[in-house]
Amino acid sequence: MTYNYSKISALVISLGLGLASLSSHGAEPYQWNNTIPEKAPTASQSNGKTVLFDVSHGGVEGNADWVIDGAFSDFADALVTQGYTVQEYRGVDLNNDGTIHFFDDRTPSNEQNEAIITYNAIQHADVLVLAETNRPFTQAEQLALEQFIAAGKGIFFIADHYDADRNLNTWDATEVFNGYNRSDLAKYDLGGEYGDWRNPKMANAGWLVENFGIRFRFNGVDYKQGVSGVVTPNKTEGITQNVQPILMAAGATLAIVNEQKAKGLVYFSETDTPVKWKHAKDQGLYFGGANEGPYAAIAKSGAGKAAFIGDSSPIEDATPKYKRQDSGQTKKTYPGWTDSGNAAVLAVNIVNWLATPESYHYFDNQNGHVTGIPTPEPMATQEMSDPNNGNPWGSPASGFDAWNSDTYKDNSFNSPYGDGHTTPEPDPTPTPNDSISVTQALAAAQGTQFSVLGTVTASVNGIYGLVLSDVNTPETAIYVKLESSQRADFNPELNPEILTKNIIVTGTRNSYMGAAGIRYVTDIQLAPTALSIEQALASAQGEEIELIGKVKSALNGIYALVLEDLTNPSFVINVKLESGQRNQFSPQLNPELLGAQIIVKGVRDQYMSQAGIRQVSTINVVGNNIPEPNNDLSVAEALNMANGTLVTLAGEIKAAINGQYALELMDPSNSATSIYIKLESSQRANFSPQNNPSLIGKKLRVEGMINDYMNHAGVKNVTKLTLLN
Structure with missing residues (x-):
C-alpha cells in the first residue's frame, strides 16, 4: 500500500x-x-x-x-x-x-x-x-x-x-x-x-x-x-x-x-x-x-x-x-x-x-x-415534534459561530490558521493614495493600505461586512470587514438603501472570512454615481460624464444605440459607438443587449441631430442582466432525454397533477405529447394550476432534471420556472 x-x-x-x-x-x-x-x-x-x-x-x-x-x-x-x-x-x-x-x-x-x-x-x-x-x-x-x-x-x-x-x-x-x-x-x-x-x-x-x-x-x-x-x-x-x-x-x-x-x-x-x-x-x-x-x-x-x-x-x-x-x-x-x-x-x-x-x-x-x-x-x-424546540445540542463556546470559519480555533478543519500564526496589526494612521478599483485592490499585497472605489452588492457575515464589487466588472468582488461604528450606515442588512451605491473604502488589504478582503477600515464615503439619462440630458455640452441607462434600440445600423432612462423611458439619448465597440455593443449585431443596463462614459454632444454622447471611452454591462438565448427543448425533445439529464424545456400548461404538487406540460402543437413537472414546495403557490386555474394554457419554461413522476415521464428537482406569456 x-x-x-x-x-x-x-x-x-x-x-x-x-x-x-x-x-x-x-x-x-x-x-x-x-x-x-x-x-x-x-x-x-x-x-x-x-x-x-x-x-x-x-x-x-x-x-x-x-x-x-x-x-x-x-x-x-x-x-x-x-x-x-x-x-x-x-x-x-x-x-x-x-x-x-x-x-x-x-x-x-x-x-x-x-x-x-x-x-x-x-x-x-x-x-x-x-x-x-x-x-x-x-x-x-x-x-x-x-x-x-x-x-x-x-x-x-x-x-x-x-x-x-x-x-x-x-x-x-x-x-x-x-x-x-x-x-x-x-x-x-x-x-x-x-x-x-x-x-x-x-x-x-x-x-x-x-x-x-x-x-x-x-x-x-x-x-x-x-x-x-x-x-x-x-x-x-x-x-x-x-x-x-x-x-x-x-x-x-x-x-x-x-x-x-x-x-x-x-x-x-x-x-x-x-x-x-x-x-x-x-x-x-x-x-x-x-x-x-x-x-x-x-x-x-x-x-x-x-x-x-x-x-x-x-x-x-x-x-x-x-x-x-x-x-x-x-x-x-x-x-x-x-x-x-x-x-x-x-x-x-x-x-x-x-x-x-x-x-x-x-x-x-x-x-x-x-x-x-x-x-x-x-x-x-x-x-x-422536536423535544429541543429548534435549539442546538448545547450552548456554543463564547465567540464560536458554526457558520463563520473566522471563529474556528487554530488547527481545526476550515480554520484560517494553524500553529504559530500572527495577525497583522493595523497601521493606526494609514495614508491612502487616490482611489483604486476593486480589481487593483485584489492584486495588491497583504498589508497594503489604500482607498478603493466599488459598488455595494451584498452583505457578508450578517451585519459585520459587505461585498464590494468592481464598478466596471461587477462579478469581481472583495469582502470588507466593517467596524462597529460603520455597520448602521453601510451594512446592507441594516441599511438596504446602500445596495448598488458606489462607495470609497479606506483600509488595509487582508483576508476576511477566508477570502480576499479589506480590514481595519478607517473611512467609508459615498462616491459620485453614474448620471441618469434625465440628468445626462441636463449636462453641459462638451462635459465628460458617466451615465447609466437601458438599451432601447440600435441606431444608424451598427454605428450607435439609443439609451433610455431606467425609471422614465421618455428620456432617451443617442450613443455613438467607436469602431472598436461596435462588434460587442451594437444591438443590431447583439440583439440580446436589448433591455440590458449599461454604463457609458463619454462626452455630452449631439448625434443624429439629437441629444447624444460621443467620444465614448468605456461601456460596461451592469450585472448579469443580458437575457439568455432561447435554447429551450420542446416537450417531445425532453421526452427523449435519459433520466438524470438536466434540461431546460418549454411548453404549455395543460392541467394540475396530484393536486397542487405537480402540473402537466404539453407541446402546444400536440396536446398528447406531455410531461409531468413536480413542483417544489416554494413553487406551488404561484405555479400550481390547482391554486391558479388561470395558468392553464400559459407557456412555461422549466429547468430541472428528467426523472419519472407518478409512473409518468417527468421532471423533478425543478430549480427555476418562468412564465413566457
Whole structure:
C-alpha cells in the first residue's frame, strides 16, 4: 500500500479542488492544511475504482473527524487493500485561489461558498461516503447526489443518534440526510437555495425517502453488545456474508417505507436488549426489536445504489487528525474498527456492492433480488415534534459561530490558521493614495493600505461586512470587514438603501472570512454615481460624464444605440459607438443587449441631430442582466432525454397533477405529447394550476432534471420556472 500525495495536481484539475501550492493567492489561509490526502494501491493491486470521503458538510465537526487520514484511517486503509483509490472531497475552488473557502450560504447575499457538492466534481468516483453530515444540502446539491445515483454510482450514508449536532447549528446527520429538520418551526423554511426544511410529519415525505424509500429515525439507542439480527446473505445481495453482530454506541435506526427500494441488513433480534442512550432527548427507543427498524440497510434506486448505517462508532478508529473547531481541544474518537462488534467486514462489503454497477432497478424478488420488509410504524408519534424546540445540542463556546470559519480555533478543519500564526496589526494612521478599483485592490499585497472605489452588492457575515464589487466588472468582488461604528450606515442588512451605491473604502488589504478582503477600515464615503439619462440630458455640452441607462434600440445600423432612462423611458439619448465597440455593443449585431443596463462614459454632444454622447471611452454591462438565448427543448425533445439529464424545456400548461404538487406540460402543437413537472414546495403557490386555474394554457419554461413522476415521464428537482406569456 502507498499513500499517494503526488497525484494531487491531477486531482485538482479533475475535481476543481484547491491547493495553496498551486496558487500564490492562497498562500495565507490553510498553510498548515493544504495537502488534500489521497490513499492509493499499487498499480498491480488497483481495481480502477475511486471512493470519495466527503468533508465539505461537517464531517469534522465537534469530536467527529471522518477524514481518510484521521478517524477513518482504518476504513480507508482497508479499502486500499481491496484495490480502491481513496480521496478526500472538500468542495470546488470556484475562484481558483488555491483553497476551498467555507461561507454561510443560507442567505442569497453570499454566493462564494466553495464547500459544496457538484456533480461535475464527484462524477469521476464510484462511491461517495457521507459521514455525519452536519450542514444541510442545498437543492442543487441534492440534485447532484441524485445525478450521481442516476449514473449508476453508490452513496454510503453514515449517520448517528438524533441530536448529534456536532457543530451546534441545530442540524444532525439524521436530519440532513432525511432532508428536513425534526422541528416544524417557521425558521426551518429556509427558502431560496434550500427550500422548506420543516418536519413534514409524514413518513413518505422528505428527500431521502422519496429517492431511496427509507428514512433515518430520530432515536438514540445503546447496545454495545452488538446488534445481532444479521439478515442472511441470500436476502441482502450477499453483503452480510461473514458479518457478525455490530455494536451500537449511541446510534439511530432507519424506517423502510418502500420495500422495493430499500431493505434491512441488520436488526435488533428478539434476544437483543437495547436501551435508551442516556442523553437521548425523548424515549430514545420507540418500539424495540425489528419494529425499531434496521440498524443498517441498503437501497436500489434506478441505476444506482445507496447504503445506510445509524452509527459511526463501529467504523471509526481512535486517530483523529484535527482540533475541535469550537474549543481547540484534542478530539477523542471511538476505537470501533478494532473493537469487538466492529463493522469492518460490513463496511467493506457495502462499498464493494455500491461500487459494482448492476442493471436491475428495484428489489422485486426477481433473480434473487429479494424485497425488503416495511417498518410497521415508519414515523413514530415522537418523531413528529422536536423535544429541543429548534435549539442546538448545547450552548456554543463564547465567540464560536458554526457558520463563520473566522471563529474556528487554530488547527481545526476550515480554520484560517494553524500553529504559530500572527495577525497583522493595523497601521493606526494609514495614508491612502487616490482611489483604486476593486480589481487593483485584489492584486495588491497583504498589508497594503489604500482607498478603493466599488459598488455595494451584498452583505457578508450578517451585519459585520459587505461585498464590494468592481464598478466596471461587477462579478469581481472583495469582502470588507466593517467596524462597529460603520455597520448602521453601510451594512446592507441594516441599511438596504446602500445596495448598488458606489462607495470609497479606506483600509488595509487582508483576508476576511477566508477570502480576499479589506480590514481595519478607517473611512467609508459615498462616491459620485453614474448620471441618469434625465440628468445626462441636463449636462453641459462638451462635459465628460458617466451615465447609466437601458438599451432601447440600435441606431444608424451598427454605428450607435439609443439609451433610455431606467425609471422614465421618455428620456432617451443617442450613443455613438467607436469602431472598436461596435462588434460587442451594437444591438443590431447583439440583439440580446436589448433591455440590458449599461454604463457609458463619454462626452455630452449631439448625434443624429439629437441629444447624444460621443467620444465614448468605456461601456460596461451592469450585472448579469443580458437575457439568455432561447435554447429551450420542446416537450417531445425532453421526452427523449435519459433520466438524470438536466434540461431546460418549454411548453404549455395543460392541467394540475396530484393536486397542487405537480402540473402537466404539453407541446402546444400536440396536446398528447406531455410531461409531468413536480413542483417544489416554494413553487406551488404561484405555479400550481390547482391554486391558479388561470395558468392553464400559459407557456412555461422549466429547468430541472428528467426523472419519472407518478409512473409518468417527468421532471423533478425543478430549480427555476418562468412564465413566457
